[in-house]
Amino acid sequence: MSRRQLELHIDFARCDGRGLCTELLPELLVRDDWGYPVGRGGRDVHVPERLSDAAQDAVDLCPLQALMLRRVTRA
Amino acid sequence: MTAMTLDPRQLGTGGLFAAGRPDLAAHEAAYGRRPSGWTRKELLAELDASGLTGRGGAGFPAWRKLAATGSGRAVVIANGAEGEPASRKDATLLREAPHLVLDGLVTVGEAVGASTLFLYATRDSLASVAQALAERRDRPKVKLVEAPEAFISGEASAVVNALETGVALPRDKALRLGTSGYEGRPTLLHNVETLAHLALVARFGASWFRSAGTAEDPGTRLYSLSGDVPTEWVVEAPGGATVRDVLRLGHAEPSSLAAVLVGGFHGAWVPAEAFDLPLTGRGLARYGATPGAGVLMGLARGRCGLESSAGIVRYLAESSARQCGPCMFGLPAMASVIERIAAGERTPWLASEAERLAGLVTGRGACRHPDGSAKFVHSTLAVFRDEVQAHLSGMCTAHRGWA
Ligand code: SF4
Ligand code: SF4
Numbered sequence: 001m002s003r004r005q006l007e008l009h010i011d012f013a014r015c016d017g018r019g020l021c022t023e024l025l026p027e028l029l030v031r032d033d034w035g036y037p038v039g040r041g042g043r044d045v046h047v048p049e050r051l052s053d054a055a056q057d058a059v060d061l062c063p064l065q066a067l068m069l070r071r072v073t074r075a
Numbered sequence: 076m077t078a079m080t081l082d083p084r085q086l087g088t089g090g091l092f093a094a095g096r097p098d099l100a101a102h103e104a105a106y107g108r109r110p111s112g113w114t115r116k117e118l119l120a121e122l123d124a125s126g127l128t129g130r131g132g133a134g135f136p137a138w139r140k141l142a143a144t145g146s147g148r149a150v151v152i153a154n155g156a157e158g159e160p161a162s163r164k165d166a167t168l169l170r171e172a173p174h175l176v177l178d179g180l181v182t183v184g185e186a187v188g189a190s191t192l193f194l195y196a197t198r199d200s201l202a203s204v205a206q207a208l209a210e211r212r213d214r215p216k217v218k219l220v221e222a223p224e225a226f227i228s229g230e231a232s233a234v235v236n237a238l239e240t241g242v243a244l245p246r247d248k249a250l251r252l253g254t255s256g257y258e259g260r261p262t263l264l265h266n267v268e269t270l271a272h273l274a275l276v277a278r279f280g281a282s283w284f285r286s287a288g289t290a291e292d293p294g295t296r297l298y299s300l301s302g303d304v305p306t307e308w309v310v311e312a313p314g315g316a317t318v319r320d321v322l323r324l325g326h327a328e329p330s331s332l333a334a335v336l337v338g339g340f341h342g343a344w345v346p347a348e349a350f351d352l353p354l355t356g357r358g359l360a361r362y363g364a365t366p367g368a369g370v371l372m373g374l375a376r377g378r379c380g381l382e383s384s385a386g387i388v389r390y391l392a393e394s395s396a397r398q399c400g401p402c403m404f405g406l407p408a409m410a411s412v413i414e415r416i417a418a419g420e421r422t423p424w425l426a427s428e429a430e431r432l433a434g435l436v437t438g439r440g441a442c443r444h445p446d447g448s449a450k451f452v453h454s455t456l457a458v459f460r461d462e463v464q465a466h467l468s469g470m471c472t473a474h475r476g477w478a
Contacts, residue, residue, distance in 0.1 A: 011247040012399035013441035032435055033408070036400040042438020043247075 006047040007072050008055050010037060014066035021058040021067060027051060044072075090287075090295055090311045091172055091271050097203060099210040102174035109178040109213070110278055111185060115141065118186040124281035126293040127273060131229070131266025132341070132368045134356070137273060141183065143253035145261035149187045152238070152257070153180045155196030155267040156222035156229035159339045160390075161370045164297035165267050167309040169200040172271060173207035179270025181215045182277045187263060192217045195234055196267070197224055226340070226394035230442045231264055233396075244396045245442030266368070268297055288314025292355045296369055300325035303332065303375035315358075319350040321371060333376045334458060338367030340387050341447025343454035344380070363454060379473035381417040381462055384455040388413045391448040402445045405436035409452055421469050426456055 008028070017035035028045055029037040039045030047055045047069070059067045094105040113121075122138035129135045131154060153176060155165045169176060176194075184192045194204055194217050201219045208217060220238055222228045228243040235257050237243035256262025265273070272294055276284045285293045292314030300308045304327035312321050318337070322329045334346045337354065343364035345352070352358040356365040374383055392406035409432040416425050433449035440446070456463060465472060 010439075011441065012401060012439055013245075013247050015400065017400045032401060032405075032439075034400050034404040036439070038435070038439070043440075044438075 004071050004073055006049065006052055006055070007041075007070055008039070008045045008047050008058070009068040009070060010039075010043045010045070011066045011068070012036070012043060014064045015062075016064055016066075018063075021062055024058040024061065025051065025054055028055070091168060091175060091268075091275075091297065092311065094172060094174070097171055097173055097207065099174055099207070099212075102172070106175070106275070106278060109182065109274065111182075111213075113182055113186045113277055115186045115188075118183070118277065121276060121281050122273065125276045125284040126281075126290075127269065127276055127284065129266055130268035130272070130296065130369065132338075134365060134367070137265070137269055140253070140263055140265065141187070143251070144187050144263045145254040146188065147261055148191075149189045149261040149263065150191045150193065150257040151180060151184045151187065151189045152234060152262065152264040153192075153194040153196075153267050153270050154229055154231075154234055154264055155194065155200050156234065156243075157197075157368065158222075158224075158226045158229040159368065159370060160226075161299060161301045161336075161339060161372050162368055163299040163301075163307065164309045164369050166197065166200050168268055168271060168297065169196055170203045173204050174211070175271040175274050176267045177204070177207060177211065177215065177217065178274035178277075179265070179267075179272070180217065181213065182274060183263060183265070183270070184215070187261075189263075191257075193220055193238055193257075194218070194267075195220045195222050195237065197222050226391070227396055227442065227444055230444070232442060234264060235262065244398060245440075245444070247441040268369075289353070289355075291315065291357060292353070296354075296366060298325075298354075298366075298369040298371050300327060300371050300373070302336070302372035303378065304373045312354075315353045315355060317351050317353050317358075318345060318371070321354065322350070322373070325371075327373055331375055332373045333378070334374045334380060336370070336372040336374070336387075337362075337364040339370035339372075340391055341443075341451060342367050342370065343450065344374075344384075344458040346458050347376075362458065363450065377473055379417065379462070379471055380459040381413070381455070381466060381471075382473070384451070384459070385410070385413045385417040388448065388452060388455075391444070391451065395444060396442075399440040399445070401436045401439035405432055405439075405445060406448055408432050409436070409448070413452065413455065416463060416466050419466050419469055419471060421467060423467055425467065426463050429456060 022029045094101040127137040233245040308325040388410040392410040433452040436445040
């Protein structure tokens with residue numbers, strides 16, 4: 001069965017690892033050894049519905065527009 | 076570098092190098108003229124029946140890429156940028172059989188109604204392609220674009236970037252190539268070897284293609300043989316050939332080797348005891364190896380696998396395009412840890428630190444370079460497990476103990 005889910009995509013070619021998003025979304029993202037966001041799923045992090053607003057804030061506030069929120073269908 | 080072919084009877088018409096010379100007359104004498112007029116639907120069905128998969132690394136079924144290419148002002152790209160230092164097959168093919176590649180490019184171009192055809196390869200390869208183009212009666216308009224000699228220059232998004240902007244750097248692939256690739260147009264990108272096989276499938280049909288190889292791995296494949304072998308060869312072998320078959324074909328003595336790196340620097344080590352396994356994803360599943368772009372790099376018995384691997388991880392780290400933090404910082408960190416193990420540093424947690432870093436960079440780049448590099452590190456630690464333990468306790472079998 002396939003499910004629609006919300007996913008936070010990180011464009012690592014844009015991100016500079018200053019870590020604003022990890023402060024806004026501590027439930028989803030932690031910082032790696034160099035300050036870049038780490039979440040389960042690498043560059044496509046599953047976002048539970050209850051965190052969708054916080055994730056949208058992170059997208060809007062990321063200074064480098066390195067984040068994107070999208071709905072995907074997963075098998 | 077010479078191209079060699081296994082028994083021609085196993086290769087149907089004699090394989091990709093049957094023309095023997097790169098000119099059009101030899102090409103048509105060997106294979107006949109290029110059949111034109113394939114529609115997308117017909118070609119898709121024939122490719123599906125043939126089982127042809129991509130020969131550039133990822134190994135996707137060729138029909139699926141065709142199916143994923145949207146209609147409209149489509150673009151077809153022949154990718155001959157190998158990047159990998161140990162890969163020679165695409166350059167050899169473009170030098171010795173350029174017309175086969177052009178036939179494939181023009182055939183898919185017709186099938187998708189492409190308005191633009193590109194051939195992307197390094198300077199030397201482009202020279203032979205330009206010569207071939209000048210000879211052709213069908214005068215296809217193919218734009219030749221030079222690829223830099225860099226590891227990641229052949230990555231799909233780097234290719235599209237190079238064609239658009241002249242800079243061969245990967246970019247984040249939030250969009251799909253098939254529907255929104257080069258200048259936002261539907262884009263079909265194939266490795267040049269895939270196109271050469273496709274040209275033959277279009278001529279002789281799916282069942283001819285399947286007359287070589289196995290049901291799981293039909294047709295033939297090119298392999299670049301390098302490392303601790305007497306000569307570097309490009310060999311053509313039927314699908315399903317074992318590691319041993321391909322080594323023998325390239326006049327390398329399998330018993331002189333401790334392991335072979337299969338699939339290139341983003342590939343995996345296969346130890347000597349597994350040389351009788353077929354060079355397929357399923358055959359080599361235990362080692363996480365796939366034929367990939369067909370690189371086989373030998374490691375001689377008595378040489379230190381960790382030292383060789385450390386050199387490769389350092390090379391991979393230096394090949395980072397330095398756009399993505401986890402790749403730019405993580406790969407050098409990983410390389411340092413493997414180097415410390417190889418040098419015999421007695422620090423017990425180094426192996427788990429290498430595993431941790433490999434896990435940390437996986438999936439965290441705009442392209443798959445960190446993933447491929449991490450996969451190589453996992454493979455090194457698994458296949459050379461005993462050597463790792465020996466090194467961490469101060470011994471190296473190749474260097475006869477520092478202990
Ligand atoms: S806020 Fe944006 S630039 Fe900053 S670490 Fe997060 S993704 Fe990267
Ligand atoms: S992952 Fe590495 S090689 Fe790929 S685009 Fe990012 S920095 Fe460049």
